[in-house]
Amino acid sequence: MRLTIERMxxxxxxxxxxxxxxxxxxxxxxxxxxxxxxxxxxxxxxxxARATSVVEPSPNRVRPTWPLAPALGCxxxxxxxxxxxxxxxxxxxVDALARVGHLADADELVAPCEAPGTPWHYRNKAELAYVRxxxxxxxxxxxxxxRTVVKVDEFPLLDAPExxxxxxxxxxxxxxxxxxxxxxELEIERVGIRRxxxxxxxxxxxxxxxxxxxxxxxxxxxxxxxxxxIVRVMTKGPQKARRVIGVERLFGAGSxxxxxxxxxxxxxxxxxxQVNTVGAxxxxxxxxxxxxxxxxxxxxxLYSGAGTFTLPLARACDFVDAVESYGPAVxxxxxxxxxxxxxxxxATGGDADREFPDDEADVIVVDPPxxxxxxxxxxxxxxxxxxxxAYVSCDPATLARDLARFRELGAFDPVSVTPxxxxxxxxxxxxxxxxxxx
Numbered sequence: 304m305r306l307t308i309e310r311m312x313x314x315x316x317x318x319x320x321x322x323x324x325x326x327x328x329x330x331x332x333x334x335x336x337x338x339x340x341x342x343x344x345x346x347x348x349x350x351x352a353r354a355t356s357v358v359e360p361s362p363n364r365v366r367p368t369w370p371l372a373p374a375l376g377c378x379x380x381x382x383x384x385x386x387x388x389x390x391x392x393x394x395x396x397v398d399a400l401a402r403v404g405h406l407a408d409a410d411e412l413v414a415p416c417e418a419p420g421t422p423w424h425y426r427n428k429a430e431l432a433y434v435r436x437x438x439x440x441x442x443x444x445x446x447x448x449x450r451t452v453v454k455v456d457e458f459p460l461l462d463a464p465e466x467x468x469x470x471x472x473x474x475x476x477x478x479x480x481x482x483x484x485x486x487x488e489l490e491i492e493r494v495g496i497r498r499x500x501x502x503x504x505x506x507x508x509x510x511x512x513x514x515x516x517x518x519x520x521x522x523x524x525x526x527x528x529x530x531x532x533i534v535r536v537m538t539k540g541p542q543k544a545r546r547v548i549g550v551e552r553l554f555g556a557g558s559x560x561x562x563x564x565x566x567x568x569x570x571x572x573x574x575x576x577q578v579n580t581v582g583a584x585x586x587x588x589x590x591x592x593x594x595x596x597x598x599x600x601x602x603x604x605l606y607s608g609a610g611t612f613t614l615p616l617a618r619a620c621d622f623v624d625a626v627e628s629y630g631p632a633v634x635x636x637x638x639x640x641x642x643x644x645x646x647x648x649x650a651t652g653g654d655a656d657r658e659f660p661d662d663e664a665d666v667i668v669v670d671p672p673x674x675x676x677x678x679x680x681x682x683x684x685x686x687x688x689x690x691x692x693a694y695v696s697c698d699p700a701t702l703a704r705d706l707a708r709f710r711e712l713g714a715f716d717p718v719s720v721t722p723x724x725x726x727x728x729x730x731x732x733x734x735x736x737x738x739x740x741x
Contacts, residue, residue: 305340311380311391315376316351317329317333317334325348326348329354334383338355363386369459385418388724389416390416396732399699404704404706406707419723420727423459423728424459424461425460425462427497428498429460429496431473438484439481454477456474461473461498463498472498476496479527480521492538495572499559499580501580504561507534508572509521511538512538525553525554533552558570563583563587564587566618568609568610568614574609586725590615590668593735594666594667596616596666600619601622602617602624604616605670607670609639610625613636613648614640616666616668617640617643623649624651624662626652626658626659626660655676663688664687666693667687668694668695669695681712685709685712691738694738699734716740
C-alpha cells in the first residue's frame with residue numbers, strides 16, 4: 304500500500320492512515336514521507352507495516368552520517384533531521400499529557416525541547432552484545448528486531464576528544480575479546496564501555512554469569528585498550544531477572560569517574576548514570592531552578608542513584624534525605640558523599656515507598672525508573688509541606704499518569720514541563736516537571 308506518513312510515535316515507528324482511515328504504524332519511515340509499504344500485521348484497531356521504498360522523501364529526511372544507523376535499533380530516528388526530532392519529541396510529550404493524563408493545559412505546560420549537546424558523539428557509554436559462532440566471537444549491537452546482532456567496529460554516538468578515537472576503542476575491545484574467545488569458552492552476556500572526555504577515564508565492564516573466567520588472560524588481551532579500569536560484573540538468575548552478585552576488579556581503579564555539575568562522581572559498573580553528561584548537567588540546572596533551594600532548607604531526593612541530584616542539593620541545602628533501592632548505587636552514593644566532604648545527607652537503601660523519609664521537606668526531587676511513581680508514593684509526596692517538587696522522568700506516559708494523580712489529590716500542580724534531548728537519533732526524551740503547591 305502507499306501511505307503518507309503524518310507524524311512520529313513515541314517509539315521507532317511513524318504513523319499513517321490507510322484508505323479506510325485505520326491507523327498504521329510504519330517502520331523505516333519518517334514524518335512527511337510518502338512510502339510504499341507492506342503489511343506486517345493487521346489488528347482490529349491498528350495495523351503494522353514496513354516501508355519498502357520511499358516514493359516522495361520528506362523535506363526532513365536526511366542521510367544518516369553513520370551508514371550502519373538504519374540497521375540498528377539504537378538509532379531509529381537517524382534518518383530524521385535533528386530539528387524535526389526535537390519538534391517530534393515536544394509533540395510526543397504534549398500528546399502523552401493530554402491523552403494519558405487528560406491535562407487540558409498540556410500545550411501551555413510543555414516548553415520547546417532543549418538540545419544541550421550534539422546530535423552525535425554525545426554518549427559516555429556503549430553497550431555491546433556478545434555473539435559466538437563456534438570458535439569465532441564478535442561484539443555488536445542489536446538490529447531493530449531486538450534479536451539479531453549486527454557486528455560493529457565503531458560507535459559514532461560515543462563521545463571522544465578526537466573524532467575517530469571512539470571507533471578505535473570499540474574495535475580494539477571487540478578484537479581483544481574475539482581473540483580471547485578463540486582459546487577459551489567465554490560465557491559473556493554483554494560488554495559495557497564507559498569513557499569520559501572530562502576525566503579521561505575508560506572502563507571496560509565484562510558481564511558474565513558466576514563461575515570460572517580467565518581473568519589474567521582477559522586483562523592481558525585488553526592492555527592495548529588503555530583502559531583505566533577493567534572489571535567483571537558477575538550475575539545470577541533467570542534471563543529476565545538477572546541480579547548482580549559481585550564485581551571483580553581485573554585491572555586499574557575498579558570504577559569510572561565523571562565530572563558533572565561542578566563535582567566529580569565515581570561509579571561502579573552496575574550503577575546507573577545518564578549516558579549524556581552534558582544533558583545530565585542541564586537536568587541538574589533545571590531541577591535547581593525549579594526548587595530554588597535555600598541554605599536552611601531540608602531537601603528530599605527519591606530514587607537518588609549515585610547522587611546526580613543529591614550532591615548539588617547537599618551543597619545548597621542544610622540537609623538532604625536520599626533514598627535509593629539499588630545496592631551498588633547506594634554504595635556509590637555514600638562514597639561520593641565522603642569524597643566530596645558532604646556530611647549533611649542521610650543516604651538510605653531501600654524502596655522509596657517503604658523507606659519514605661520521616662522529615663518534612665522544603666523541596667523535593669524525584670527521578671523514578673521508567674515505571675514512574677508508585678501510587679502510594681504520590682500520596683505520601685502530596686502529604687508533604689514542601690513548596691516545590693521537581694519530577695525528572697524518562698517516560699512521558701507514566702509522567703502524565705502521575706501528574707494526573709497529583710492533581711486528583713489536590714496538593715501539587717504542574718506549572719512547567721521541560722523536555723530535554725539526552726538521546727538524539729532516538730525517540731527517547733527526558734523531562735523535568737516543576738510542581739508547586741495548589
